[in-house]
Amino acid sequence: MLIRDLSRAAGVPASTIRYYERLGLLQAPQRSAAQYRLYGTADVERLRFIQKAKRLGLSLTEIGQLIALRAGGTAPCQQLKAMVSSHLQQLDQQIAELQALRQELATYHSNLAAQLTDDATAPTETFCQGTICGFIEQVSYDA
Known part of the structure:
Protein backbone atom coordinates (compact mmCIF):
# COMPACT_ATOMS: atom_id res chain seq x y z
CA MET A 1 0.00 0.00 0.00
CA LEU A 2 1.07 3.60 -0.54
CA ILE A 3 1.65 6.10 2.25
CA ARG A 4 -1.81 7.63 1.82
CA ASP A 5 -3.35 4.17 2.23
CA LEU A 6 -1.27 3.49 5.33
CA SER A 7 -2.25 6.90 6.66
CA ARG A 8 -5.93 6.10 6.28
CA ALA A 9 -5.62 2.57 7.62
CA ALA A 10 -3.78 3.63 10.78
CA GLY A 11 -5.40 7.04 11.24
CA VAL A 12 -2.01 8.78 11.22
CA PRO A 13 -1.00 11.68 8.95
CA ALA A 14 1.54 10.89 6.22
CA SER A 15 3.91 13.46 7.71
CA THR A 16 3.86 11.52 11.00
CA ILE A 17 4.65 8.30 9.17
CA ARG A 18 7.68 9.91 7.51
CA TYR A 19 8.74 11.33 10.90
CA TYR A 20 8.49 7.90 12.55
CA GLU A 21 10.63 6.51 9.73
CA ARG A 22 13.29 9.15 10.40
CA LEU A 23 13.24 8.25 14.10
CA GLY A 24 13.54 4.55 13.31
CA LEU A 25 10.18 3.65 14.81
CA LEU A 26 9.14 2.37 11.39
CA GLN A 27 11.52 0.54 9.12
CA ALA A 28 12.40 2.21 5.86
CA PRO A 29 9.79 1.00 3.40
CA GLN A 30 10.40 -0.74 0.14
CA ARG A 31 10.13 1.48 -2.91
CA SER A 32 8.26 1.02 -6.15
CA ALA A 33 9.94 1.50 -9.51
CA ALA A 34 8.66 5.08 -9.37
CA GLN A 35 10.19 5.46 -5.86
CA TYR A 36 6.87 5.53 -4.04
CA ARG A 37 6.99 4.15 -0.50
CA LEU A 38 5.34 0.74 -0.22
CA TYR A 39 3.95 -0.53 3.07
CA GLY A 40 2.36 -3.70 4.37
CA THR A 41 0.02 -4.78 7.12
CA ALA A 42 2.93 -5.03 9.57
CA ASP A 43 3.37 -1.26 9.20
CA VAL A 44 -0.30 -0.69 10.07
CA GLU A 45 0.15 -2.85 13.17
CA ARG A 46 3.34 -0.98 14.13
CA LEU A 47 1.61 2.39 13.80
CA ARG A 48 -1.30 1.19 15.89
CA PHE A 49 1.16 -0.05 18.53
CA ILE A 50 2.86 3.35 18.58
CA GLN A 51 -0.46 5.17 18.96
CA LYS A 52 -1.55 2.88 21.81
CA ALA A 53 1.80 3.31 23.57
CA LYS A 54 1.54 7.09 23.19
CA ARG A 55 -1.96 6.92 24.69
CA LEU A 56 -0.39 5.26 27.75
CA GLY A 57 1.89 8.27 28.07
CA LEU A 58 5.05 6.72 26.66
CA SER A 59 7.40 9.02 24.80
CA LEU A 60 8.61 8.23 21.31
CA THR A 61 12.03 7.49 22.80
CA GLU A 62 10.52 4.98 25.20
CA ILE A 63 8.49 3.41 22.40
CA GLY A 64 11.68 3.14 20.37
CA GLN A 65 13.35 1.35 23.29
CA LEU A 66 10.52 -1.18 23.46
CA ILE A 67 10.68 -1.75 19.72
CA ALA A 68 14.48 -2.17 19.86
CA LEU A 69 14.20 -4.71 22.68
CA ARG A 70 11.69 -6.77 20.71
CA ALA A 71 13.81 -6.49 17.56
CA GLY A 72 16.76 -7.77 19.58
CA GLY A 73 14.77 -10.83 20.61
CA THR A 74 13.88 -9.68 24.13
CA ALA A 75 10.31 -9.33 25.33
CA ASP A 119 -18.73 43.02 39.88
CA ALA A 120 -20.44 46.08 38.34
CA THR A 121 -18.33 48.53 40.32
CA ALA A 122 -14.72 48.93 39.30
CA PRO A 123 -12.30 49.03 42.22
CA THR A 124 -10.77 52.38 42.98
CA GLU A 125 -7.08 53.03 42.47
CA THR A 126 -6.68 53.29 46.23
CA PHE A 127 -8.23 49.88 46.71
CA CYS A 128 -6.29 48.20 43.88
CA GLN A 129 -2.88 49.73 44.43
CA GLY A 130 0.03 48.44 42.43
CA THR A 131 2.08 48.99 39.32
CA ILE A 132 -0.29 46.85 37.28
CA CYS A 133 -2.58 44.96 39.68
CA GLY A 134 -1.96 45.12 43.38
CA PHE A 135 -3.85 41.89 43.98
CA ILE A 136 -1.25 39.94 42.00
CA GLU A 137 1.68 41.99 43.23
CA GLN A 138 0.76 41.23 46.85
CA VAL A 139 0.94 37.48 46.29
CA SER A 140 3.91 35.96 48.05
CA TYR A 141 5.44 32.59 47.31
CA ASP A 142 7.38 30.48 49.71
CA ALA A 143 10.30 29.12 47.72
Whole structure:
Protein backbone atom coordinates (compact mmCIF):
# COMPACT_ATOMS: atom_id res chain seq x y z
CA MET A 1 0.00 0.00 0.00
CA LEU A 2 1.07 3.60 -0.54
CA ILE A 3 1.65 6.10 2.25
CA ARG A 4 -1.81 7.63 1.82
CA ASP A 5 -3.35 4.17 2.23
CA LEU A 6 -1.27 3.49 5.33
CA SER A 7 -2.25 6.90 6.66
CA ARG A 8 -5.93 6.10 6.28
CA ALA A 9 -5.62 2.57 7.62
CA ALA A 10 -3.78 3.63 10.78
CA GLY A 11 -5.40 7.04 11.24
CA VAL A 12 -2.01 8.78 11.22
CA PRO A 13 -1.00 11.68 8.95
CA ALA A 14 1.54 10.89 6.22
CA SER A 15 3.91 13.46 7.71
CA THR A 16 3.86 11.52 11.00
CA ILE A 17 4.65 8.30 9.17
CA ARG A 18 7.68 9.91 7.51
CA TYR A 19 8.74 11.33 10.90
CA TYR A 20 8.49 7.90 12.55
CA GLU A 21 10.63 6.51 9.73
CA ARG A 22 13.29 9.15 10.40
CA LEU A 23 13.24 8.25 14.10
CA GLY A 24 13.54 4.55 13.31
CA LEU A 25 10.18 3.65 14.81
CA LEU A 26 9.14 2.37 11.39
CA GLN A 27 11.52 0.54 9.12
CA ALA A 28 12.40 2.21 5.86
CA PRO A 29 9.79 1.00 3.40
CA GLN A 30 10.40 -0.74 0.14
CA ARG A 31 10.13 1.48 -2.91
CA SER A 32 8.26 1.02 -6.15
CA ALA A 33 9.94 1.50 -9.51
CA ALA A 34 8.66 5.08 -9.37
CA GLN A 35 10.19 5.46 -5.86
CA TYR A 36 6.87 5.53 -4.04
CA ARG A 37 6.99 4.15 -0.50
CA LEU A 38 5.34 0.74 -0.22
CA TYR A 39 3.95 -0.53 3.07
CA GLY A 40 2.36 -3.70 4.37
CA THR A 41 0.02 -4.78 7.12
CA ALA A 42 2.93 -5.03 9.57
CA ASP A 43 3.37 -1.26 9.20
CA VAL A 44 -0.30 -0.69 10.07
CA GLU A 45 0.15 -2.85 13.17
CA ARG A 46 3.34 -0.98 14.13
CA LEU A 47 1.61 2.39 13.80
CA ARG A 48 -1.30 1.19 15.89
CA PHE A 49 1.16 -0.05 18.53
CA ILE A 50 2.86 3.35 18.58
CA GLN A 51 -0.46 5.17 18.96
CA LYS A 52 -1.55 2.88 21.81
CA ALA A 53 1.80 3.31 23.57
CA LYS A 54 1.54 7.09 23.19
CA ARG A 55 -1.96 6.92 24.69
CA LEU A 56 -0.39 5.26 27.75
CA GLY A 57 1.89 8.27 28.07
CA LEU A 58 5.05 6.72 26.66
CA SER A 59 7.40 9.02 24.80
CA LEU A 60 8.61 8.23 21.31
CA THR A 61 12.03 7.49 22.80
CA GLU A 62 10.52 4.98 25.20
CA ILE A 63 8.49 3.41 22.40
CA GLY A 64 11.68 3.14 20.37
CA GLN A 65 13.35 1.35 23.29
CA LEU A 66 10.52 -1.18 23.46
CA ILE A 67 10.68 -1.75 19.72
CA ALA A 68 14.48 -2.17 19.86
CA LEU A 69 14.20 -4.71 22.68
CA ARG A 70 11.69 -6.77 20.71
CA ALA A 71 13.81 -6.49 17.56
CA GLY A 72 16.76 -7.77 19.58
CA GLY A 73 14.77 -10.83 20.61
CA THR A 74 13.88 -9.68 24.13
CA ALA A 75 10.31 -9.33 25.33
CA PRO A 76 9.98 -5.72 26.52
CA CYS A 77 7.44 -6.39 29.28
CA GLN A 78 9.77 -5.71 32.23
CA GLN A 79 10.97 -2.47 30.64
CA LEU A 80 7.35 -1.47 30.00
CA LYS A 81 6.52 -2.19 33.65
CA ALA A 82 9.33 0.14 34.77
CA MET A 83 8.24 2.84 32.32
CA VAL A 84 4.60 2.68 33.43
CA SER A 85 5.65 2.78 37.08
CA SER A 86 7.74 5.88 36.43
CA HIS A 87 4.87 7.54 34.57
CA LEU A 88 2.48 6.75 37.41
CA GLN A 89 4.83 8.39 39.91
CA GLN A 90 5.16 11.47 37.69
CA LEU A 91 1.40 11.64 37.22
CA ASP A 92 0.78 11.36 40.96
CA GLN A 93 3.24 14.22 41.51
CA GLN A 94 1.51 16.37 38.88
CA ILE A 95 -1.89 15.64 40.41
CA ALA A 96 -0.63 16.65 43.85
CA GLU A 97 0.82 19.87 42.44
CA LEU A 98 -2.42 20.66 40.59
CA GLN A 99 -4.50 20.00 43.71
CA ALA A 100 -2.26 22.36 45.69
CA LEU A 101 -2.56 25.00 42.96
CA ARG A 102 -6.33 24.57 42.90
CA GLN A 103 -6.53 25.09 46.66
CA GLU A 104 -4.31 28.17 46.42
CA LEU A 105 -6.45 29.63 43.62
CA ALA A 106 -9.67 28.89 45.49
CA THR A 107 -8.35 30.69 48.57
CA TYR A 108 -7.14 33.58 46.45
CA HIS A 109 -10.50 33.79 44.68
CA SER A 110 -12.34 33.84 48.01
CA ASN A 111 -10.16 36.70 49.20
CA LEU A 112 -10.77 38.60 45.96
CA ALA A 113 -14.51 37.97 46.12
CA ALA A 114 -14.61 39.28 49.69
CA GLN A 115 -12.80 42.47 48.69
CA LEU A 116 -14.54 42.97 45.34
CA THR A 117 -18.15 42.36 46.29
CA ASP A 118 -19.85 44.13 43.37
CA ASP A 119 -18.73 43.02 39.88
CA ALA A 120 -20.44 46.08 38.34
CA THR A 121 -18.33 48.53 40.32
CA ALA A 122 -14.72 48.93 39.30
CA PRO A 123 -12.30 49.03 42.22
CA THR A 124 -10.77 52.38 42.98
CA GLU A 125 -7.08 53.03 42.47
CA THR A 126 -6.68 53.29 46.23
CA PHE A 127 -8.23 49.88 46.71
CA CYS A 128 -6.29 48.20 43.88
CA GLN A 129 -2.88 49.73 44.43
CA GLY A 130 0.03 48.44 42.43
CA THR A 131 2.08 48.99 39.32
CA ILE A 132 -0.29 46.85 37.28
CA CYS A 133 -2.58 44.96 39.68
CA GLY A 134 -1.96 45.12 43.38
CA PHE A 135 -3.85 41.89 43.98
CA ILE A 136 -1.25 39.94 42.00
CA GLU A 137 1.68 41.99 43.23
CA GLN A 138 0.76 41.23 46.85
CA VAL A 139 0.94 37.48 46.29
CA SER A 140 3.91 35.96 48.05
CA TYR A 141 5.44 32.59 47.31
CA ASP A 142 7.38 30.48 49.71
CA ALA A 143 10.30 29.12 47.72
